[in-house]
Amino acid sequence: MPQIPEKIHELTVGQLSARSGAAVSALHFYESKGLISSRRTTGNQRRYTRDTLRRVAFVRAAQRVGIPLATVREALAELPEERTPTREDWARLSEKWRSELDERIRRLNRLRDHLTDCIGCGCLSLATCVLSNPDDATGARLTGSRLLPEGH
Numbered sequence: 001m002p003q004i005p006e007k008i009h010e011l012t013v014g015q016l017s018a019r020s021g022a023a024v025s026a027l028h029f030y031e032s033k034g035l036i037s038s039r040r041t042t043g044n045q046r047r048y049t050r051d052t053l054r055r056v057a058f059v060r061a062a063q064r065v066g067i068p069l070a071t072v073r074e075a076l077a078e079l080p081e082e083r084t085p086t087r088e089d090w091a092r093l094s095e096k097w098r099s100e101l102d103e104r105i106r107r108l109n110r111l112r113d114h115l116t117d118c119i120g121c122g123c124l125s126l127a128t129c130v131l132s133n134p135d136d137a138t139g140a141r142l143t144g145s146r147l148l149p150e151g152h
Contacts, residue, residue, distance in 0.1 A: 010047040013038075020056040027056070034073050035059050051084040058085045066104060067097055 017024045030036045031046075036055050038046040055076070062072045075093050079085060085093075 009050060010039075011050060011052065013046045013048070016048050016052060016056065020053055020060070022056055022060060030056065030059060033069055035069065035076060054084045058090065061090075062093075062097075065097075065101060067100075071097075 038048045
């Protein structure tokens with residue numbers, strides 16, 4: 001991994017990519033979504049402050065556990081003066097996101113456990129068909145195979 005001398009306070013997009021492990025295209029995407037920011041040189045090249053490394057690490061960690069980027073952006077926007085997230089910020093936010101992740105895990109476990117029962121049944125309204133009709137919500141109103149909501 002390339003080392004960046006301490007006296008350098010700004011990183012090029014290539015340096016940020018090499019140090020963070022994120023592709024240049026991902027960094028451009030993060031910037032377009034307001035997750036990180038850069039300044040432009042007179043030659044219109046991006047320059048990132050060194051603390052952007054921590055922001056990128058924060059974004060990537062949140063992505064790995066399934067937090068939507070819009071939610072990450074909202075969390076970063078709550079930090080004063082767009083400062084870099086600290087360990088305490090991560091602890092607070094991860095606690096906030098825990099119930100959402102627990103619910104997602106519960107749904108995925110349920111889908112996994114009933115996957116074999118639902119393959120090829122075609123009815124989509126059986127009480128056991130948790131793939132496209134959790135808790136048989138459609139079966140209470142309709143019969144047969146209905147993937148689209150009423151009125152379509």
